[in-house]
Amino acid sequence: MLFQISRRFVIIMLLTTLGIAGCSSSSNGGSGRKSISLWHHQTAGAGPGLIQQAVDRFKVRHPEIDVEVVAINNDAYKTKIKVAMGAGNAPCIFPTWGGGTLREYVKANQIADLTPYMTHDNYKDRFLDAAFTQITFDGKIYGVPIENTSLAVIFYNKAIFQKFNITPPQTYDELLKVIHTLKQNGIAPFALANKPKWPGSMFFMYLVDRLGGPETFAKAAAHEGGTFEDPVFVEAGRRVQDLVRAGAFQDGFNGLDYDPGGTRALLYSGKAAMELMGTWESSTIKGENPDFYNNNLGFFPFPAIKEGKGDPKDIVGTVGDNFYAIASTCKTPDEAFALLQYMIDDTSVELRGKAGRVPPVKGFQPDSPVLQQILQLVQQAPNVQLWYDQYLPPSVAEVHKDTSQALFALSMTPEEAAKTLEVAARNNKE
Amino acid sequence: MVASPSHLRRSHSIAPLLFLLPALVFLAVFVVWPIVSSIQLSFYNWNGITATRSFAGMENWKTLLADEIFWRALRNNIVIVIFSIAIQMPVAMGLAVLLHRGGRALKLFKVVYYFPMLMSTVAIGVLFKALYDQQFGAINPLMIRMGLPSFAQDWLGDSRLALFSVIVVICWQFIPFYMILFLARLMSIPVELREAASMDGASGGQYFWRVELPQMRGILATAMTLSLIGSLKYFDLIWVMTEGGPSHATELMATYMYKQAFSSFRMGYGSTIATAMFAIVMVAAMTVTAVAQWRRAEAG
Numbered sequence: 171m172l173f174q175i176s177r178r179f180v181i182i183m184l185l186t187t188l189g190i191a192g193c194s195s196s197s198n199g200g201s202g203r204k205s206i207s208l209w210h211h212q213t214a215g216a217g218p219g220l221i222q223q224a225v226d227r228f229k230v231r232h233p234e235i236d237v238e239v240v241a242i243n244n245d246a247y248k249t250k251i252k253v254a255m256g257a258g259n260a261p262c263i264f265p266t267w268g269g270g271t272l273r274e275y276v277k278a279n280q281i282a283d284l285t286p287y288m289t290h291d292n293y294k295d296r297f298l299d300a301a302f303t304q305i306t307f308d309g310k311i312y313g314v315p316i317e318n319t320s321l322a323v324i325f326y327n328k329a330i331f332q333k334f335n336i337t338p339p340q341t342y343d344e345l346l347k348v349i350h351t352l353k354q355n356g357i358a359p360f361a362l363a364n365k366p367k368w369p370g371s372m373f374f375m376y377l378v379d380r381l382g383g384p385e386t387f388a389k390a391a392a393h394e395g396g397t398f399e400d401p402v403f404v405e406a407g408r409r410v411q412d413l414v415r416a417g418a419f420q421d422g423f424n425g426l427d428y429d430p431g432g433t434r435a436l437l438y439s440g441k442a443a444m445e446l447m448g449t450w451e452s453s454t455i456k457g458e459n460p461d462f463y464n465n466n467l468g469f470f471p472f473p474a475i476k477e478g479k480g481d482p483k484d485i486v487g488t489v490g491d492n493f494y495a496i497a498s499t500c501k502t503p504d505e506a507f508a509l510l511q512y513m514i515d516d517t518s519v520e521l522r523g524k525a526g527r528v529p530p531v532k533g534f535q536p537d538s539p540v541l542q543q544i545l546q547l548v549q550q551a552p553n554v555q556l557w558y559d560q561y562l563p564p565s566v567a568e569v570h571k572d573t574s575q576a577l578f579a580l581s582m583t584p585e586e587a588a589k590t591l592e593v594a595a596r597n598n599k600e
Numbered sequence: 601m602v603a604s605p606s607h608l609r610r611s612h613s614i615a616p617l618l619f620l621l622p623a624l625v626f627l628a629v630f631v632v633w634p635i636v637s638s639i640q641l642s643f644y645n646w647n648g649i650t651a652t653r654s655f656a657g658m659e660n661w662k663t664l665l666a667d668e669i670f671w672r673a674l675r676n677n678i679v680i681v682i683f684s685i686a687i688q689m690p691v692a693m694g695l696a697v698l699l700h701r702g703g704r705a706l707k708l709f710k711v712v713y714y715f716p717m718l719m720s721t722v723a724i725g726v727l728f729k730a731l732y733d734q735q736f737g738a739i740n741p742l743m744i745r746m747g748l749p750s751f752a753q754d755w756l757g758d759s760r761l762a763l764f765s766v767i768v769v770i771c772w773q774f775i776p777f778y779m780i781l782f783l784a785r786l787m788s789i790p791v792e793l794r795e796a797a798s799m800d801g802a803s804g805g806q807y808f809w810r811v812e813l814p815q816m817r818g819i820l821a822t823a824m825t826l827s828l829i830g831s832l833k834y835f836d837l838i839w840v841m842t843e844g845g846p847s848h849a850t851e852l853m854a855t856y857m858y859k860q861a862f863s864s865f866r867m868g869y870g871s872t873i874a875t876a877m878f879a880i881v882m883v884a885a886m887t888v889t890a891v892a893q894w895r896r897a898e899a900g
Contacts, residue, residue, distance in 0.1 A: 249862050256648040256867070274865055278650040365757075365845060422734025424846035425757025436735060565864035576847035581759050 205236040207261035211247040215457025216525035224512040262500035265492040267560040268304030282496040301490035301530040315490025319528040320448040338470035358420035361442035363428035367571035377406035381478040398592040407584025453526035490530040569594035641871035648867035660872040681831040692778035717776040725840025759849035821892040
């Protein structure tokens with residue numbers, strides 16, 4: 171009876187498919203309640219709790235508003251937010267590093283202008299001035315600095331330094347000697363997770379800054395009076411490769427992922443002695459391994475290069491990392507901004523300090539020596555260079571990360587890497 | 601069949617169409633439309649987030665032809681095609697024959713060997729990433745214990761090794777699939793053939809080469825086509841394990857497309873890569889099918 175199909179059955183089939191199509195369009199329908207979606211990538215250590223406590227306090231005062239908090243791993247977040255933006259499904263509140271990527275969103279009218287909120291009652295005076303450079307475009311502010319002040323510094327295991335009688339190096343030549351000593355004693359000098367490429371880029375950025383000063387990069391990036399083929403970039407690439415050849419990094423660094431914490435495990439276990447990383451890591455370590463944080467963790471700024479033009483007090487990093495922006499598609503921007511204010515009010519600032527962070531607000535007095543040292547570094551720094559991969563326009567940033575990883579893999583010469591980056595920058599400009 | 605002719609004709613014309621409708625709608629919305637729209641996008645400059653996009657003519661295509669990384673990705677894809685077919689087919693065939701001859705005694709292995717196919721690719725990727733890890737992985741200590749310290753390598757971080765490390769995992773993942781395919785075909789070969797062959801005094805080897813293998817020609821062609829297409833558009837495992845790195849050593853067309861479209865904000869160029877990929881896969885699949893058909897016609 172193959173061909174005898176009950177008509178009722180056919181109708182049910184059709185209705186079912188229509189029903190499925192119908193459901194998907196109605197689920198977004200308003201229930202009358204206001205809601206705010208908040209994405210963040212504070213997945214390690216005290217991070218999730220810091221967000222949640224602010225959200226909880228906000229909800230007590232605004233019970234009529236639903237807040238949906240979504241935590242996403244750092245590297246996964248970077249693509250997820252892009253896809254959401256392109257599809258017009260951006261969350262109300264989301265973190266940003268500022269710089270080139272944020273600018274791209276601003277140009278596409280995807281970001282709400284927060285200037286009126288920030289200037290209301292001079293709210294912006296609450297924050298460090300340096301916190302606004304990466305989120306201000308054409309005089310308008312597009313983000314709120316909240317999480318931390320993150321500077322790239324060299325973390326080290328104090329016990330290992332003591333054991334081999336090493337003091338934190340002041341100059342690059344001393345650093346090379348430290349690397350040699352550690353290597354000879356069977357300890358990987360640096361732990362490096364270079365699969366995501368940006369950790370290795372920190373070495374390159376510091377070398378460029380110490381050799382040529384911040385202008386070299388600024389001019390090349392802006393295409394005004396400079397190029398990425400400048401001898402400084404070539405020399406920085408050469409020095410990166412010298413480090414690799416000298417065995418300054420643990421084996422397998424180009425395949426190691428950062429997010430799962432492989433480099434920290436190397437530090438904890440004493441297999442590696444140092445790591446060049448953003449100071450957010452001290453907060454992560456405090457949450458993850460308080461014992462190591464209290465007894466063994468030290469850090470020093472990237473050493474000076476004598477023959478270089480850069481000021482050794484210059485820092486690579488970001489003040490305000492991360493910033494939070496509000497999407498222009500957000501239906502409840504006023505409430506969203508109010509929620510952001512909870513995330514950086516006095517209670518939040520205090521909790522962030524306790525969690526080992528340096529929130530970018532004026533008058534913050536940390537009680538831990540580690541945080542005091544971070545604060546001191548940023549206050550002394552004549553210039554804070556934002557991470558290249560955030561500063562540059564996205565397509566150029568990708569090429570920078572690729573060439574940086576290729577330098578570490580010794581699969582590209584410094585000249586080739588410089589040329590490739592310059593071509594990408596030029597193409598982007600056209 | 602007792603249905604009246606008129607009834608038969610009517611249900612013939614409407615009912616199949618109605619049943620196909622949901623699938624057709626689904627295909628049109630989720631397959632045909634995206635393909636057409638990415639072909640169209642390949643002629644535009646678009647960053648993927650602005651409301652407007654500008655027509656670029658052939659510019660993206662010119663860039664693609666001169667893009668060394670794309671050609672490198674294509675070459676990596678071809679390496680994966682070759683190794684996938686050269687390793688997966690014989691091993692899967694060997695296992696299938698073994699399990700078939702072993703009968704009930706090896707029943708347990710039929711299930712065990714199929715396990716990799718039951719795992720999600722992401723889980724496999726994470727698992728092998730952990731195994732391969734230079735510092736904390738299980739493979740290197742094992743090599744050293746076995747007295748092969750030169751085989752303790754930076755499996756995923758070394759540009760020269762990474763692609764082959766990944767190919768091993770791809771094979772591990774897909775051999776069970778082809779094994780089951782071959783096994784199913786082996787089991788459907790009539791017992792009479794086996795009996796006739798043994799009466800004629802054929803050895804086990806002769807039976808395989810002269811009887812079983814010729815019977816499997818069709819399924820082998822299908823398996824190879826599947827492997828070819830799968831390898832050309834491969835993405836997930838590579839993305840989890842290496843993201844195409846280090847420095848493009850394991851870059852595939854699909855990973856490169858993803859990076860251009862979503863990390864570099866070049867949706868137009870990403871679409872160009874996608875369209876090129878579509879064309880390459882299409883031509884390859886059609887060629888293989890045509891060759892298979894031609895040989896069948898030749899033989900038959």
